[in-house]
Each structure stands twice: as structure tokens, then as C-alpha cells.
Amino acid sequence: MANNAPNLTSAPGRLNPSLRDPVALHRIFWVLTAVMLLWPALVLTEFKPWLLLEPGALTPAMRFVADFFPPRMDAEFAAFLLRETWRTVAIATAGLSLALLLAVPLALLSVRVLSVSGLSGRMARWPARARQSARWLLLILRSVPELVWALVFVRVVGLGPAAGVLAIALTYGGMLGKVYADILESGDPHVSTCLLRNGCGRMQTFFYGLLPQEAAELTSYTVYRWECAIRSSAVLGFVGAGGLGQQLDTSLKMFNGAEVASILLVFMALVWMADRMSAALRRGLA
Amino acid sequence: MKHGTRDSAYPLPPKLFDARCRSCWLMAAIMVLVVASFASLDLPWAQLAERSALAKMGRFMAELLQPAWGTDFVLQVASAALETLAMSALGTLLAVLLGLTLALPASQRGKHRLFWRTCAGLLLNGLRSTPELVWGAMLLIAVGLGPFAGTLALALHTSGVLGRLFAQALENAPPESAFVLRLRGVGALRVFAYATLPQILPQLISYSLYRWENNIRAAAVLGIVGAGGLGQLLAFHMGLFQMRETSTVLLAMLLLVAGVDALSYLLRLRLSR
Numbered sequence: 095m096a097n098n099a100p101n102l103t104s105a106p107g108r109l110n111p112s113l114r115d116p117v118a119l120h121r122i123f124w125v126l127t128a129v130m131l132l133w134p135a136l137v138l139t140e141f142k143p144w145l146l147l148e149p150g151a152l153t154p155a156m157r158f159v160a161d162f163f164p165p166r167m168d169a170e171f172a173a174f175l176l177r178e179t180w181r182t183v184a185i186a187t188a189g190l191s192l193a194l195l196l197a198v199p200l201a202l203l204s205v206r207v208l209s210v211s212g213l214s215g216r217m218a219r220w221p222a223r224a225r226q227s228a229r230w231l232l233l234i235l236r237s238v239p240e241l242v243w244a245l246v247f248v249r250v251v252g253l254g255p256a257a258g259v260l261a262i263a264l265t266y267g268g269m270l271g272k273v274y275a276d277i278l279e280s281g282d283p284h285v286s287t288c289l290l291r292n293g294c295g296r297m298q299t300f301f302y303g304l305l306p307q308e309a310a311e312l313t314s315y316t317v318y319r320w321e322c323a324i325r326s327s328a329v330l331g332f333v334g335a336g337g338l339g340q341q342l343d344t345s346l347k348m349f350n351g352a353e354v355a356s357i358l359l360v361f362m363a364l365v366w367m368a369d370r371m372s373a374a375l376r377r378g379l380a
Numbered sequence: 381m382k383h384g385t386r387d388s389a390y391p392l393p394p395k396l397f398d399a400r401c402r403s404c405w406l407m408a409a410i411m412v413l414v415v416a417s418f419a420s421l422d423l424p425w426a427q428l429a430e431r432s433a434l435a436k437m438g439r440f441m442a443e444l445l446q447p448a449w450g451t452d453f454v455l456q457v458a459s460a461a462l463e464t465l466a467m468s469a470l471g472t473l474l475a476v477l478l479g480l481t482l483a484l485p486a487s488q489r490g491k492h493r494l495f496w497r498t499c500a501g502l503l504l505n506g507l508r509s510t511p512e513l514v515w516g517a518m519l520l521i522a523v524g525l526g527p528f529a530g531t532l533a534l535a536l537h538t539s540g541v542l543g544r545l546f547a548q549a550l551e552n553a554p555p556e557s558a559f560v561l562r563l564r565g566v567g568a569l570r571v572f573a574y575a576t577l578p579q580i581l582p583q584l585i586s587y588s589l590y591r592w593e594n595n596i597r598a599a600a601v602l603g604i605v606g607a608g609g610l611g612q613l614l615a616f617h618m619g620l621f622q623m624r625e626t627s628t629v630l631l632a633m634l635l636l637v638a639g640v641d642a643l644s645y646l647l648r649l650r651l652s653r
Contacts, residue, residue, distance in 0.1 A: 132470075132473075134466065135466040135469055135470045136470065138462060138463050138466035138467075138527070139463065139466045139467050139470050139527040139528060139530075139531045139608075140526050140527055140528045140608075141470065141528060141531060142528065145523055145524075145528070146522060146523060151522055151523060151524070152522075154521065154522075155521060155522035158518075158521055158522075180420065181420075181421070183417070184416070184417035184418075184420050184421050185417075185421065187413055187414055187417040188414070188417045188418050188421055188423070191414050191417075191418075237634055237637065237638075238630065238634070239597055239600065239601045239633070241513075241601045241604055242601070242604075242614065242630065242633075245604065245614075245615070245618055246440060246618070249440075249618070249621070250433060250436050250437050250440065251424065251427065251428060251433060255421050255423065256421075256423050256424055256428065259421070259423060325511065328511070329511045329513045329514070332513055332517070332604075332605060333604065339513075342514065342517075343517065346517050346518065346521070349521070354518075358510065358514070361509070361510075361514075362506070362509045362510075365509050366509075375406060375410075378402055378403055378406045379403050379406055379407070
């Protein structure tokens with residue numbers, strides 16, 4: 095009598111071979127590959143979690159964390175922190191305004207929709223090269239991390255907010271320029287081609303054809319980037335660019351846990367408020 | 381009908397500032413904010429436009445365009461790049477594990493779990509709001525200089541970000557298969573492992589790969605505060621004003637970031653096919 099049903103009870107606790115996992119070997123291979131890739135990573139990053147529990151490391155760390163619990167909130171320090179928070183916001187706003195000055199011309203230079211020679215097929219050689227170089231400039235500006243720009247500028251213009259403003263201006267100029275170009279190119283090209291074909295100048299085409307279509311999206315992205323700039327400017331303070339980050343760096347170096355705790359709380363409140371304001375602005379403007 | 385009136389065929393364009401329009405007031409507030417920022421920061425415009433500052437910038441830029449090509453130095457930069465890559469990969473991996481652990485309580489629905497959901501949510505928000513650089517600076521106190529601090533800093537910050545994304549993915553997963561298993565009496569952890577997780581796994585991997593792209597940039601930059609890798613080399617040479625070596629390190633950073641971006645894009649493409 096042929097028994098076609100799988101025999102599950104041939105031996106207790108042992109599955110019939112036809113029910114074993116067919117990709118078991120496959121899975122074992124990939125797990126072994128992952129472990130082989132993981133091992134050098136663990137060695138290179140000196141991953142020794144037991145170091146965290148050594149008394150020489152644990153005691154100062156625990157003492158530092160214990161200091162957090164009454165965060166320093168006397169009136170003088172609170173006023174100081176408010177001033178530094180305003181400075182952080184001011185650095186971000188000033189940096190983003192300068193970034194707009196950089197981004198808008200470069201974005202207009204790099205879009206295809208404003209190309210007169212491109213109206214009838216392929217763009218001419220020199221306009222295409224000019225647009226390509228504008229795109230490369232934007233790529234370079236946004237690929238260098240802003241902390242690196244801040245390090246360079248601190249050595250040129252000295253410690254203080256000017257370095258942070260310039261670093262944010264360059265990096266965010268690159269980011270904004272690229273996204274502006276993408277947004278402008280993604281709109282409906284019919285209006286701009288009509289205007290260009292009928293003899294409008296490029297600026298006229300931009301202001302009357304492209305901008306009304308895309309203004310909402312452009313403003314929304316700019317306000318989102320302003321919120322990101324506030325977070326960046328707090329971090330840039332670590333290399334001396336002023337604001338909350340510089341104060342945090344000073345307090346950390348002096349192992350003053352109470353001050354670090356208050357600065358962290360103020361920073362989290364700032365990020366939350368910037369998030370709320372940015373959401374409200376995007377609803378109101380767009 | 382006169383030109384420029386409301387009923388004419390040629391109405392005037394809308395006023396620039398209309399007291400009844402909310403966005404006009406918002407734009408005015410933004411202008412006030414911008415002017416106040418520039419005024420309160422008191423930037424040294426005269427000093428920036430001065431010839432000596434521009435000449436210094438020009439010299440820096442010129443030196444930055446000639447990278448140093450000595451063999452030992454390039455090998456040193458290559459090993460620092462590997463260290464940064466390992467830091468970012470391991471940090472992202474740890475973040476995935478920690479994020480998934482925190483996302484499970486953070487995404488439960490049901491009144492009796494509100495306490496754990498709030499706790500997990502607060503923890504994730506706290507981990508997420510602190511930038512990696514701040515985590516790195518704090519962890520240096522506990523574990524000293526070196527890439528371990530950087531790995532842990534990346535892991536902690538990214539687990540906050542990924543935990544929130546994973547919790548959203550868990551909440552949006554279709555509940556039918558989990559419901560069927562629950563009906564048969566399977567325990568909650570097994571339901572998660574066999575029903576929910578396989579459904580959302582591609583999305584989770586996609587989020588993780590995207591965060592890896594971000595983390596490679598963060599890892600390069602974390603080294604500046606002492607967490608090892610390319611950043612530490614960069615800060616060292618920049619501190620000695622050795623601009624040629626600095627430009628080699630910058631080039632290595634750009635290449636590493638581009639490489640990881642490309643790899644992550646390819647992997648995500650393969651996943652979605």
C-alpha cells in the first residue's frame with residue numbers, strides 16, 4: 095500500500111527528510127559569510143564591550159551620569175543658555191539666508207527647462223557644459239561635510255559664529271541648489287516652453303512660468319532645511335563655531351554633568367520647537 | 381470700465397502685503413527673524429572682505445587642490461578609511477538590533493500596554509534627538525579615544541531613528557497573518573517572528589541601508605572629536621596646517637561616501653526587484 099502522506103510519527107522528535115528546510119544550506123552559507131565579514135569589523139573598531147564595565151571606566155562614567163540628575167537651572171545659567179539658544183538659531187538663519195543667495199543662481203543656471211537651445215532637441219555644446227559645471231559645483235559644495243568646512247573656516251576667520259555661518263551657507267547652498275533644480279525640472283514644462291518659444295526672457299519665464307507652479311514645494315523644502323540647519327549649527331559649535339554646541343563642548347571637557355544635562359534638555363526642547371514651527375510654517379506658507 | 385478696477389478686464393495684480401492674508405504676516409515675521417539674526421550675530425564683514433583673509437582662503441584652497449601621494453601616507457589613509465567603514469557598518473548593525481528591540485514595545489496597541497509604549501517612545505526620542513557628535517563626545521569619557529566610542533555613538537543615535545521607523549512599519553504591517561497565528565494560540569514572540577517580521581523585512585532592510593549611507597558620513601565626521609578613522613586623521617593634519625595631507629584625507633572621505641552610497645543603492649535595487 096503506497097503511503098503518500100508524509101510520515102510524521104516514524105520517530106518521535108525526528109522529522110521526515112522530505113520536511114526538512116530546503117534552504118538550510120543556503121542560510122548557513124550566508125550566516126557564515128556574515129560572520130566572516132563581521133569579524134574584521136569587530137577587530138578594526140576595537141569592539142571590546144567589557145571595557146565599559148572595567149572599574150577605571152565605569153566609576154567616572156557613573157559619577158558623570160549621576161551628576162546629570164539635578165541639572166543646573168539657576169537663573170544666571172538659564173539666561174546664559176537662552177542667549178546661546180538664540181545664537182544657535184541666529185547662526186542657522188543667517189547661514190541659510192546666505193545659502194539661498196548661493197543656491198538660487200546656481201539652481202537657475204543648472205536647469206534644463208530654462209534652456210533656449212534645448213527647446214528644439216539637443217542642447218548646444220557650451221550651454222550644456224555650463225549647466226553641467228553648475229551641477230558639479232553644487233555636488234562638491236554638498237559633499238564636503240559641514241564640520242570640515244567649519245574646521246577650515248575657524249582657521250581663516252577665527253573662533254566664533256562667522257565660521258559656523260559660512261560652513262552652513264556653503265553646505266546648505268549646495269543641498270538647496272540641487273533640490274531646487276530638481277523641483278523646477280519636475281514641474282509641467284508646457285508653460286515654460288511656450289513662454290520661451292514666444293520670446294520671453296529666461297527671468298520672465300522663471301518668475302511667471304516656473305515659480306508660481308513650484309513655490310509651495312520650494313518654500314516647504316526651505317523651511318525643512320532651516321530646521322535641519324538649527325540642528326547642524328548646534329553640532330558645529332563643537333569645533334568652535336559658537337552657540338549651544340560650544341558650551342556643551344566646554345562643559346563636557348570640564349566633566350560638569352549638571353551643565354551638560356541642562357544643555358542637552360535645552361537642545362532637545364529647541365529641536366522640538368523648531369520642528370513644531372517648521373510644521374506650522376509649512377502649513378501656513380504652502 | 382476703467383483699467384485696474386475689480387470689474388475691469390485688466391485687473392491689477394494682487395497687493396504685495398495684504399493685512400488679511402496670513403502668509404504675508406508669516407513672511408514679514410521671517411524677514412524680521414533674518415534681519416535680527418544678522419544684527420545680533422555681529423559678523424565681522426569688514427574682516428572677511430579684507431585682503432589678508434581672502435589671501436589666506438586662497439592659499440588654503442590652492443593647497444587643498446594638491447593632495448599628498450606618498451605611499452606610506454596613502455596606506456595610512458586607506459587603513460583609516462577601512463576603520464571608518466567598519467565603524468559605520470557595525471554601528472548600523474547594532475542600531476538595527478537595538479532599534480528592533482525598542483520598536484516592539486513602541487508599536488503595541490491596546491490600553492494595558494500604554495506605559496511600556498510611552499517609555500519606549502520617550503527612550504527612542506531621547507536617543508534620536510541627541511546628535512551623534514554629542515553621543516560621541518559623552519562616550520569618550522566612558523571608553524576613551526578610539527573607534528569604539530564612535531561605533532557606540534552611531535549605534536545609539538541610529539537606534540533611535542531606526543526604532544521609530546521600525547515602529548511605524550510594524551504598525552502599518554497587514555495584520556491578517558499575525559491574527560491567524562494568534563487565533564491558533566501561538567505565543568506573541570513567535571507570531572512576530574513568523575508572521576509580521578517576514579512581511580516587513582524588505583522595508584526594514586531598506587531603511588537600514590539608507591541609514592548606513594548617512595552613518596558613513598557621520599562616522600567620517602565623528603573622528604574629528606577623537607573617535608578614530610578618517611576624521612581623527614583629518615583633525616590631526618588640519619591642526620598642523622598640513623593642507624596637502626588634509627586634501628588626501630578629504631578625497632578619501634568623498635570616495636568612501638560615494639562608494640557606500642553606490643553599494644547601498646545597488647543593494648536596495650536588488651531588494652526591490
